[in-house]
Amino acid sequence: xxxxxxxxxxxxxxxxxxxxxxxxxxxxxxxxxxxxxxxxxxxxxxxxxxxxxxxxxxxxxxxxxxxxxxxxxxxxxxxxxxxxxxxxxxxxxxxxxxxxxxxxxxxxxxxxxxxxxxxxxxxxxxxxxxxxxxxxxxxxxxxxxxxxxxxxxxxxxxxxxxxxxxxxxxxxxxxxxxxxxxxxxxxxxxxxxxxxxxxxxxxxxxxxxxxxxxxxxxxxxxxxxxxxxxxxxxxxxxxxxxxxxxxxxxxx
Amino acid sequence: xxxxxxxxxxxxxxxxxxxxxxxxxxxxxxxxxxxxxxxxxxxxxxxxxxxxxxxxxxxxxxxxxxxxxxxxxxxxxxxxxxxxxxxxxxxxxxxxxxxxxxxxxxxxxxxxxxxxxxxxxxxxxxxxxxxxxxxxxxxxxxxxxxxxxxxxxxxxxxxxxxxxxxxxxxxxxxxxxxxxxxxxxxxxxxxxxxxxxxxxxxxxxxxxx
Numbered sequence: 001x002x003x004x005x006x007x008x009x010x011x012x013x014x015x016x017x018x019x020x021x022x023x024x025x026x027x028x029x030x031x032x033x034x035x036x037x038x039x040x041x042x043x044x045x046x047x048x049x050x051x052x053x054x055x056x057x058x059x060x061x062x063x064x065x066x067x068x069x070x071x072x073x074x075x076x077x078x079x080x081x082x083x084x085x086x087x088x089x090x091x092x093x094x095x096x097x098x099x100x101x102x103x104x105x106x107x108x109x110x111x112x113x114x115x116x117x118x119x120x121x122x123x124x125x126x127x128x129x130x131x132x133x134x135x136x137x138x139x140x141x142x143x144x145x146x147x148x149x150x151x152x153x154x155x156x157x158x159x160x161x162x163x164x165x166x167x168x169x170x171x172x173x174x175x176x177x178x179x180x181x182x183x184x185x186x187x188x189x190x191x192x193x194x195x196x197x198x199x200x201x202x203x204x205x206x207x208x209x210x211x212x213x214x215x216x217x218x219x220x221x222x223x224x225x226x227x228x229x230x231x232x233x234x235x236x237x238x239x240x241x242x243x244x245x246x247x248x249x250x251x252x
Numbered sequence: 253x254x255x256x257x258x259x260x261x262x263x264x265x266x267x268x269x270x271x272x273x274x275x276x277x278x279x280x281x282x283x284x285x286x287x288x289x290x291x292x293x294x295x296x297x298x299x300x301x302x303x304x305x306x307x308x309x310x311x312x313x314x315x316x317x318x319x320x321x322x323x324x325x326x327x328x329x330x331x332x333x334x335x336x337x338x339x340x341x342x343x344x345x346x347x348x349x350x351x352x353x354x355x356x357x358x359x360x361x362x363x364x365x366x367x368x369x370x371x372x373x374x375x376x377x378x379x380x381x382x383x384x385x386x387x388x389x390x391x392x393x394x395x396x397x398x399x400x401x402x403x404x405x406x407x408x409x410x411x412x413x414x415x416x417x418x419x420x421x422x423x424x425x426x427x428x429x430x431x432x433x434x435x436x437x438x439x440x441x442x443x444x445x446x447x448x449x450x451x452x453x454x455x456x457x458x459x460x461x
Contacts, residue, residue, distance in 0.1 A: 045375075
């Protein structure tokens with residue numbers, strides 16, 4: 001029985017993790033390498049590194065850090081942020097990434113997903129979508145959630161999956177940061193529309209939010225979160241024990 | 253020394269790093285002489301079976317690997333590298349493999365009971381032990397490993413040492429004499445995966461048979 005995945009997301013800027021607190025046994029919370037190792041040792045099933053650097057120097061620093069992480073962390077690594085071309089895929093895959101997540105890059109160039117899937121396989125291409133309700137319709141937002149593209153989200157996701165996206169990260173702008181739970185209606189709409197793994201993101205505030213997610217929507221494969229893990233509000237170990245106790249297939 | 257076969261298929265960064273992390277001396281090579289000198293050989297692979305099999309043949313490494321395996325050198329195929337150990341695959345047509353293990357490779361979709369099971373089979377799944385084997389000596393029945401695949405090995409009952417449940421029992425690990433295979437990615441399976449690689453590194457070299 002395949003287990004439900006818990007995925008911490010690390011925002012990296014100029015080689016450092018953007019937010020976080022100190023955990024016991026972790027000396028440098030803003031070192032992506034130490035934080036990644038800490039999460040891996042404490043039960044994370046996968047890691048997302050999100051590059052929010054704008055400069056080319058910062059980008060080089062990011063790939064250096066990715067390489068260093070992949071030398072000591074042996075769980076799947078997904079990389080996102082600033083992925084606009086097949087050359088960007090190549091750059092991060094060579095440094096030990098297993099999957100590459102595309103968001104605005106696919107909106108600007110919808111051929112990118114098909115091109116990358118052909119070269120690296122569907123399993124390597126993750127579509128990440130920022131979705132917000134506008135007048136009751138799910139709309140795709142670009143540029144970190146700042147710009148309404150006008151595209152209907154479910155149609156966009158279906159199109160990208162047809163083109164070869166092997167997984168979909170659904171980030172609800174409506175629930176992001178609110179910490180009142182995942183956006184279950186939005187996630188259900190996506191799960192009903194596609195047959196590839198769906199990763200829920202945006203809204204988790206406590207352990208029970210993950211339990212509700214997997215109980216209500218058994219088709220959701222994974223839950224992703226950032227600040228609740230980085231600030232120690234939820235420990236991945238406790239979360240996974242609760243999941244196992246609640247009869248959710250979990251890797252302990 | 254562990255030699256990872258480099259035949260232009262996939263990314264070997266994590267695999268190389270994982271052997272380095274367990275303290276094994278590791279090299280990535282396509283040189284038959286280096287493969288001959290190595291204590292053990294790893295055949296990696298991602299992508300399509302036909303393409304990979306052609307690449308192996310194009311550089312003559314199919315013959316080299318068969319000879320080395322016949323001489324008793326421990327060989328571990330990983331993911332597509334494991335599938336290549338079998339006689340043939342039905343991934344987009346029919347393709348010949350190395351034939352080092354009896355059996356063939358078919359789409360998972362053929363055996364899935366319902367559309368609730370997604371393809372590829374991707375994620376962490378517990379191993380179900382089927383036979384005692386040195387490769388599994390450092391891990392426990394029920395330990396989770398990381399899978400990413402759409403095809404799986406069938407008609408290979410004698411060599412199956414572990415399976416994983418995904419609507420059907422999928423072949424997860426195989427062993428036949430000195431030839432071993434993991435459908436999952438030990439280099440992405442955390443401590444459990446490293447323990448499997450460690451077991452492979454600690455195997456005694458068989459004498460020629």
